[in-house]
């Protein structure tokens with residue numbers, strides 16, 4: 001069987017849902033479909049959580065209405081029995097009418113996970129009326145995680161057992177990306193953009209023949225077309241090149257997706273939902289690595305420099321203290337570099353996490369930071385490619401390995 005993953009961009013409106021059905025009809029015999037929340041619903045639900053926890057009743061109601069209206073607009077253009085969708089909105093409304101229960105991240109997961117529940121309920125209803133009888137599966141009952149809310153860690157043994165028992169390998173099934181559940185039945189999410197990872201989890205557990213991620217781009221390109229004009233389609237990629245590109249921030253694939261697929265040799269296709277007959281990119285066990293440079297831009301980064309208060313070296317004890325603080329604050333490091341008595345890191349400038357991290361670090365270190373920096377990564381670089389990306393930018397830090405260069409830059413004002 002195959003696994004197809006459709007992201008929010010592919011199902012942002014009724015036309016997207018119809019297009020999904022056409023792709024499944026023409027290419028998806030014996031397929032499990034993993035779907036994300038529609039359009040930008042996850043962002044909208046994040047705003048709803050903030051308003052709910054901050055007890056901003058009006059903002060909360062407004063956000064709820066906006067999300068419901070958006071989904072109703074899509075439903076109104078489709079045919080099918082959407083009663084489950086209305087039930088989900090009723091459940092959400094009832095949850096929002098009660099006092100906030102649990103820590104922020106837990107509340108976040110109970111609410112934000114509903115984006116995927118709604119999208120799959122709508123699509124399953126549409127597929128069924130279109131004669132594609134889709135089995136709707138609740139990913140919360142299949143993917144078991146620990147209690148790390150917003151970044152649930154998968155319990156592979158339980159997950160594999162539950163998936164093998166529940167999924168029918170013939171016909172069409174549909175389930176939610178991004179969500180799972182703890183042992184005591186509290187919903188978790190797997191980290192933003194985690195639906196690709198869900199597709200890989202299902203494929204791994206089911207020994208699927210392939211995974212296809214349907215995108216609004218022709219495949220994996222050598223740069224994000226939103227930033228670069230002359231992009232080139234990478235027709236074949238090794239798992240290693242794919243994992244490196246994703247890890248450095250090529251948002252076309254979630255970095256956690258590759259490992260489960262590589263471990264079982266399952267090919268990953270990245271194809272266009274706008275041109276479903278085009279071959280796109282295939283990622284697999286190939287001998288040849290990339291031959292052309294790839295560019296990855298991460299904006300809205302912050303460069304943090306730490307200097308031990310007691311002038312001690314950046315050695316094992318200080319390093320373990322630093323990494324402990326980052327883990328405690330839940331902040332991922334995108335780049336790091338040290339000298340004898342200073343340690344520099346670049347992280348996403350996440351307003352929910354970075355201020356708390358800085359406070360923790362200030363307990364032991366003198367902390368300086370530079371916000372609004374960009375992190376540019378070039379894989380298979382040469383000097384010409386570096387020169388191409390740094391005009392009008394001040395270079396703050398550079399790190400080179402044999403195949404990859406990373407540049408921390410700031411716009412020259």
Ligand SMILES: Nc1ncnc2c1ncn2[C@@H]1O[C@H](COP(=O)(O)OP(=O)(O)O)[C@@H](O)[C@H]1O
Pocket residue numbers: 006007008009010036193214215216217219220221222223224225226249250251252
């Ligand atoms: N190397 C790359 N190749 C192709 N697309 C890329 C690359 N890096 C970033 N992207 C961006 O990824 C986007 C698709 O991802 P995303 O918007 O998250 O889709 P979805 O909602 O389907 O998961 C593309 O529109 C493109 O701007």
Ligand SMILES: N[C@@H](CC(=O)OP(=O)(O)O)C(=O)O
Pocket residue numbers: 006007008009036037042043115177178191192193194195196
């Ligand atoms: N809806 C979740 C999960 C996801 O992967 O979405 P998408 O496939 O649209 O990037 C998010 O936005 O984080």
